[in-house]
Amino acid sequence: MPRFLKSERLKKSSEFKSVFQQCRKLEDGTLAFYVQFKEDAGSHKFGVSLSRALGKAYLRNRLKRRLREIYRVEKEGFRGGYQVILVPRRGSVNRTFDELRKSFLSLASRAGLLPRAK
RNA sequence: GGAAGCAGGUCGUGAUCGCGGUUGGGUCCUUUUAGGAUCGCAAUCGAGGAAAGUCCGAACUCCGCAGGACAGGAUGCUGGAUAACGCCCAGUCGGUCCCCGUCAUAGGGGGUUGAAGGAAAGUGCCACAGAAACAAACCGCCUUCCGCAAGGGAGGUAAGGGUGAAAAGGUGGGGUAAGAGCCCACCGCGUCUUAUGUGAAUAAGGCGGCUAGGCAAACCCCAUCCGGAGCAAGAUCAAAUAGGUAAACUUCGAAGCUGUCCGCUUCAUUUUUUCCCGUCAAAAGGAAAAAAGGUUUACGGGUAAGAUCGCUUGUGACGAGACCGGCAACGGUUUUCGCGAGAGAAAUGAUCACACACACAAAAUUCGGCUUAGGCCCUGCUUCUUUUA
RNA sequence: UGGGGCGUCGACAAGCGGUAAGUCACCAGAUUUUGGAUCUGGCAUUCGUAGGUUCGAAUCCUACCGCCCCAG
Numbered sequence: 001m002p003r004f005l006k007s008e009r010l011k012k013s014s015e016f017k018s019v020f021q022q023c024r025k026l027e028d029g030t031l032a033f034y035v036q037f038k039e040d041a042g043s044h045k046f047g048v049s050l051s052r053a054l055g056k057a058y059l060r061n062r063l064k065r066r067l068r069e070i071y072r073v074e075k076e077g078f079r080g081g082y083q084v085i086l087v088p089r090r091g092s093v094n095r096t097f098d099e100l101r102k103s104f105l106s107l108a109s110r111a112g113l114l115p116r117a118k
Numbered sequence: 119g120g121a122a123g124c125a126g127g128u129c130g131u132g133a134u135c136g137c138g139g140u141u142g143g144g145u146c147c148u149u150u151u152a153g154g155a156u157c158g159c160a161a162u163c164g165a166g167g168a169a170a171g172u173c174c175g176a177a178c179u180c181c182g183c184a185g186g187a188c189a190g191g192a193u194g195c196u197g198g199a200u201a202a203c204g205c206c207c208a209g210u211c212g213g214u215c216c217c218c219g220u221c222a223u224a225g226g227g228g229g230u231u232g233a234a235g236g237a238a239a240g241u242g243c244c245a246c247a248g249a250a251a252c253a254a255a256c257c258g259c260c261u262u263c264c265g266c267a268a269g270g271g272a273g274g275u276a277a278g279g280g281u282g283a284a285a286a287g288g289u290g291g292g293g294u295a296a297g298a299g300c301c302c303a304c305c306g307c308g309u310c311u312u313a314u315g316u317g318a319a320u321a322a323g324g325c326g327g328c329u330a331g332g333c334a335a336a337c338c339c340c341a342u343c344c345g346g347a348g349c350a351a352g353a354u355c356a357a358a359u360a361g362g363u364a365a366a367c368u369u370c371g372a373a374g375c376u377g378u379c380c381g382c383u384u385c386a387u388u389u390u391u392u393c394c395c396g397u398c399a400a401a402a403g404g405a406a407a408a409a410a411g412g413u414u415u416a417c418g419g420g421u422a423a424g425a426u427c428g429c430u431u432g433u434g435a436c437g438a439g440a441c442c443g444g445c446a447a448c449g450g451u452u453u454u455c456g457c458g459a460g461a462g463a464a465a466u467g468a469u470c471a472c473a474c475a476c477a478c479a480a481a482a483u484u485c486g487g488c489u490u491a492g493g494c495c496c497u498g499c500u501u502c503u504u505u506u507a
Numbered sequence: 508u509g510g511g512g513c514g515u516c517g518a519c520a521a522g523c524g525g526u527a528a529g530u531c532a533c534c535a536g537a538u539u540u541u542g543g544a545u546c547u548g549g550c551a552u553u554c555g556u557a558g559g560u561u562c563g564a565a566u567c568c569u570a571c572c573g574c575c576c577c578a579g
Contacts, residue, residue, distance in 0.1 A: 004136075010463070024371075024387055036387085036411095037371040047463065057170085058480045065137090065467045072136065073468085082371090097468070112372060172508100173570090233560095233568085244562090245525040283562030335560050335568040336524100348508075350579060490571070 004072040010047030010083065019047075019083050026107050030095055032087040033107040045083045046071050055093045063093050070101045078113045 010016060023036040048067050050060045067086055092100070 016463075020388090035371090049463080056479075058478095061480065062467075064463095065465095069136075069467050171571090243524095333561070348579105350508080 004046075004068060004075075008045055010045045010085065016047060016049065016085065019085050023083075023085075024111060026110050027089070028103055028107065030089055030092045030100065030103040031107060032089060033104075033111060034085040034087070035111045035113065036083045044075070044078070046075070047083075047085045049085055049087050051087075054088060054090065059093045063088055066097055066100055067104070070097075070104050074101070074105065074108070078108070082113060084113075 010019070019034055019036045023034045026033040026035070046068075048064050050064060052060075054060055054063070067088070071084075086104075095103075
């Protein structure tokens with residue numbers, strides 16, 4: 001099974017800033033998807049940013065964990081060399097796990113992270 | 119049997135994958151005491167009763183400090199308990215509800231509730247109404263004077279009427295010109311003494327009769343307590359990393375050309391500027407231009423939420439069970455067992471099974487409380503209802 | 508973690524112990540051929556919610572709910 005290591009996480013405020021500054025933005029009603037591509041094909045990082053307006057603490061925690069779980073399972077198919085930030089939109093706390101995954105996959109495919117279907 | 123309310127208990131289990139900590143192990147590096155990095159490794163532990171709101175009280179840390187006072191804040195029946203508290207326990211008194219009891223009171227019992235110190239230290243307020251809201255006489259009642267009378271003047275009075283949330287103890291009797299604690303009885307209030315109690319108070323007896331209306335969650339007075347800031351407190355560490363500035367090189371994303379690299383073209387991202395369009399003015403939209411990103415080198419400073427500790431396997435205000443003391447809260451030179459999360463863009467999620475496993479809601483220095491939120495089941499109490507007798 | 512402020516009609520708001528001003532909007536009527544403008548009248552059983560103090564609470568006190576801001 002794929003793992004999700006600490007080194008794959010976006011942590012520092014500066015890292016987030018850099019991605020937001022120089023990135024491609026995609027969104028649907030549920031998620032906003034910020035992706036920045038890098039030369040180094042081996043490195044890939046992932047981060048989630050949640051506003052307090054989304055809901056109470058336990059809701060935000062659950063949403064973040066679900067998004068991370070989706071990323072952990074689905075990142076296998078991605079090309080390397082990217083940094084991704086997810087910003088959930090208002091209302092996404094009420095989505096089920098499957099709805100979140102569908103939304104994530106469609107955005108990732110639009111962003112070009114998924115290789116073309118054979 | 120059912121429903122509602124209140125109080126107490128309770129807050130899934132197992133499997134697979136994933137995540138955080140600790141310990142062990144493997145690999146690599148430095149060094150050979152050991153340290154660091156890393157991991158499809160193993161073992162083990164991994165959110166709450168409210169973790170929440172941040173309303174109180176402490177521990178701990180730094181700053182200040184001989185000691186005290188003012189200011190400011192908090193608390194406010196009594197006693198106990200505690201590390202401390204505005205919490206908790208027991209009691210007193212008052213309000214309210216229920217039950218017993220009575221012809222009706224009285225009396226007794228139980229639940230619940232109370233920011234229950236002081237209004238005879240001072241200031242202030244008590245709208246409207248009302249004569250008067252701490253001081254009074256409108257309608258009255260009585261005496262007397264003037265007048266034929268209607269009525270008017272002077273005085274006494276506060277029982278009755280009227281106003282009001284509130285009008286100066288209440289009821290009955292005596293008394294009087296009419297009245298009035300003016301006098302008497304009972305009740306109530308205040309005060310003194312005695313008794314009981316640690317005390318708040320209670321009981322009995324004496325005295326007092328109006329001087330003492332309400333509001334202190336109005337200012338205030340009295341008593342007691344409080345130095346200030348908070349784990350982003352605070353302590354330690356190399357002189358490196360990141361970021362910044364300057365210079366040089368470079369164009370990383372997507373698509374196409376190509377076997378591949380280099381390279382080229384177009385598109386896209388962010389920022390700025392200009393033009394067009396549009397409008398009251400903007401925005402949105404369209405077009406053009408410029409810059410940015412990555413790497414290397416140098417400078418520079420100790421800035422910044424850098425790293426480590428604080429930080430939680432802690433001998434403690436710790437948890438659970440006995441025993442002893444206490445009505446209880448709680449306590450103990452007693453005894454047995456237990457030792458439980460520790461992050462830092464922040465660990466608990468996904469799937470499946472089991473009774474539809476389901477509400478509220480997630481640690482962030484740590485404890486003791488309070489308040490609020492809320493699901494299922496169990497226990498107890500209260501109320502209502504149904505059936506049977 | 509600590510501190511400060513605000514909730515009054517659909518919108519903006521005044522009042523801060525004694526019967527909840529005002530403006531815009533809305534409704535009805537008048538005027539007008541009609542609309543606008545103008546004039547007249549109406550529009551808060553209760554001041555975010557729940558308790559308490561008081562004769563009396565939007566106002567004072569307490570606890571909640573929602574929103575906004577500040578400091579490191």
